[in-house]
Amino acid sequence: MIELNGVTKLFNQGRPNQCRALGEIHLSLDRGGITVFEGPSGSGKTTLLTLIGCLARPTSGRIVLDGRLLSNLPERFLTEVRRHTFGFVFQQFNLIRGLTALENVMLPAYPLGRPWRELRAAALVLLDRFGLGAKAASRVEWLSGGEAQRTALARALINDPAVLIADEPTANLDSILSREVLALLGELASQGQTVLISSHDPLVFEAARVDRVIELHDGHIVGDRRC
Amino acid sequence: MPPFLHRQRYLIDYTLAALLRRKTRNLGLLLVYTLLVFLFAAALLLGEGLRREAAVLLRDAPEVIVQRLVAGRHDLLPAAWLDTLRRIRGVGAVQGRLWGYYYDPAVKANYTLMAAPDRGLAADEILIGAALARVRQIGVGDYLSLRAATGQPLPLKITGILDSPSELLSADLLLLAEAGYRQLFQLPPDVYTDAVLTVRNPREANTVAQKIALALPDSRPISRAEILRTYDAVFNWREGLLFVVLGTLTLAFIILAWDKAAGLSAEEKREIGILKAIGWETGDILRMKLWEGTLISLTAFLAGYLLAYWQVFHGGARLFAPVLKGWAVLYPQFRLTPAVDAQQILVLLAVTVLPYIVATLIPGWRAAIADPDAVMRG
Numbered sequence: 166m167i168e169l170n171g172v173t174k175l176f177n178q179g180r181p182n183q184c185r186a187l188g189e190i191h192l193s194l195d196r197g198g199i200t201v202f203e204g205p206s207g208s209g210k211t212t213l214l215t216l217i218g219c220l221a222r223p224t225s226g227r228i229v230l231d232g233r234l235l236s237n238l239p240e241r242f243l244t245e246v247r248r249h250t251f252g253f254v255f256q257q258f259n260l261i262r263g264l265t266a267l268e269n270v271m272l273p274a275y276p277l278g279r280p281w282r283e284l285r286a287a288a289l290v291l292l293d294r295f296g297l298g299a300k301a302a303s304r305v306e307w308l309s310g311g312e313a314q315r316t317a318l319a320r321a322l323i324n325d326p327a328v329l330i331a332d333e334p335t336a337n338l339d340s341i342l343s344r345e346v347l348a349l350l351g352e353l354a355s356q357g358q359t360v361l362i363s364s365h366d367p368l369v370f371e372a373a374r375v376d377r378v379i380e381l382h383d384g385h386i387v388g389d390r391r392c
Numbered sequence: 393m394p395p396f397l398h399r400q401r402y403l404i405d406y407t408l409a410a411l412l413r414r415k416t417r418n419l420g421l422l423l424v425y426t427l428l429v430f431l432f433a434a435a436l437l438l439g440e441g442l443r444r445e446a447a448v449l450l451r452d453a454p455e456v457i458v459q460r461l462v463a464g465r466h467d468l469l470p471a472a473w474l475d476t477l478r479r480i481r482g483v484g485a486v487q488g489r490l491w492g493y494y495y496d497p498a499v500k501a502n503y504t505l506m507a508a509p510d511r512g513l514a515a516d517e518i519l520i521g522a523a524l525a526r527v528r529q530i531g532v533g534d535y536l537s538l539r540a541a542t543g544q545p546l547p548l549k550i551t552g553i554l555d556s557p558s559e560l561l562s563a564d565l566l567l568l569a570e571a572g573y574r575q576l577f578q579l580p581p582d583v584y585t586d587a588v589l590t591v592r593n594p595r596e597a598n599t600v601a602q603k604i605a606l607a608l609p610d611s612r613p614i615s616r617a618e619i620l621r622t623y624d625a626v627f628n629w630r631e632g633l634l635f636v637v638l639g640t641l642t643l644a645f646i647i648l649a650w651d652k653a654a655g656l657s658a659e660e661k662r663e664i665g666i667l668k669a670i671g672w673e674t675g676d677i678l679r680m681k682l683w684e685g686t687l688i689s690l691t692a693f694l695a696g697y698l699l700a701y702w703q704v705f706h707g708g709a710r711l712f713a714p715v716l717k718g719w720a721v722l723y724p725q726f727r728l729t730p731a732v733d734a735q736q737i738l739v740l741l742a743v744t745v746l747p748y749i750v751a752t753l754i755p756g757w758r759a760a761i762a763d764p765d766a767v768m769r770g
Contacts (some may be wrong), residue, residue: 212765215765220669220764220765221763221764221765222763239562240673240674241674241675244668244671244672244673244674245673248671253669253670255669259662259666259669261410261411261663261666262413262659263410263412264409268409272406272667272670273670273671274400274671275399275402275403275672275676276402276671276672276673276676277395277399278395278396278397278398278399278402279395279398279616280393280398281398281401281402309398318668321670324671325728337432
């Protein structure tokens, strides 16, 4: 489904503070299941996910999604791919303060121009599914860490993406909430969703539901095991 | 509803919510913006209103006024000229006028005195303008004493207050009988201040004026169009002065708008990053910013313009009246006829709305073209 061929990523290219975040990554990711990118801080996990999720472009190399070369697409088409293929859950949740949970969940679908009633109903279904039906009208700054994370999860799924990308989803949660989130991700994977997670939390990459763990160190893949 | 309209509705919803989230900042901006539009619009509407008022009043004025010049200075016109003028081809009715200014030290104001033979006044009777009646606190039945050319006071009985739909011309006007006027100024019966005449074909007014200048070399014919042009020039000049002052205000506003609209806060930049990361494209962000600029500037424009309209046409235009009507002791009181000029609105829109929208778009675009991956890094 997703192929990375010789992908590298340099930051501050050509400047004295140039830094190589990823070097010559070759990787093939199949549809379905949970894949965890594991590694210490600075190993390139997040950078790899931003490249796979079309949030940034590689410095060199090719990224192919379902046979379509992504790395040379103009920004507009890249957004189109990102919008329909990937849903993101960020480490800091990145919900828009001042808006309700429901509005936050609906937000990624605004540019698509779906009818309001249909969109609202879809967002409420997602919130209900994650046990947040009663919190739909609450502003996100009033939500607990676990509720905010589940709202972010619902937001990531509103456009029905093929791939869910979660960056350090348990970093700001205690172990009980972390297990809760992992259970939700496992449930999504069992329903056919492709889930890509970056984490350095053993709770995540040692979880029973994980199908594949890719280990990164200093921007290189140093381990790849299927569970 | 097509997806395009849904999209615009969502963008407006989001923009309104974003504006309300920073309501103190945006409300302050909106107030300053409204004030600026109000000041500009009030000056424009009042200037235009005054020009129209003058044009309406002068519509019934004589086509040509003839003065006599002696060594380039205005002098009394001999009665014999009236016959010479009547003989010029194209001239209709000719009438000699008696009028002049009178300085009243009591109120430190100039009056305009005019003989009005058609009013049927006796030699000791007078009609006065409404502004004079207000300032001197006198009315019908009272006596107004004017110092005559002999040095003696000339008591004149007020038989009426001039009732005019517009006080623009009659505020400081005093109307007397011809005999009363000649007595006051000690004028012989064979002279007039000037003469007014009608022209059979108004389009020939300039040709007739040229003929008069040839027939009476000491004369100065003044056409109605020339008077209108003078009014226009006076109001334009005053309006220009006002705009110089308002220009400074605009500059202050641009600095404020740039600071408020252009300088995106870290929170706003973060929001733009999140929106891009969750699937909004640069165009969506720009459209959102366009709506933001449009909503703020159009609200300010409408509020400012309507306030100015109300102030000028229903509130007596107190704000700029002293500047645009001229400085005077006897202020005319008059209600301007409401008038809205499309070209004027377009100019005002271009001066106030466009710069703000551009000031909103540029920083939004700069934030929106950045890669959204910064959001992933918190």
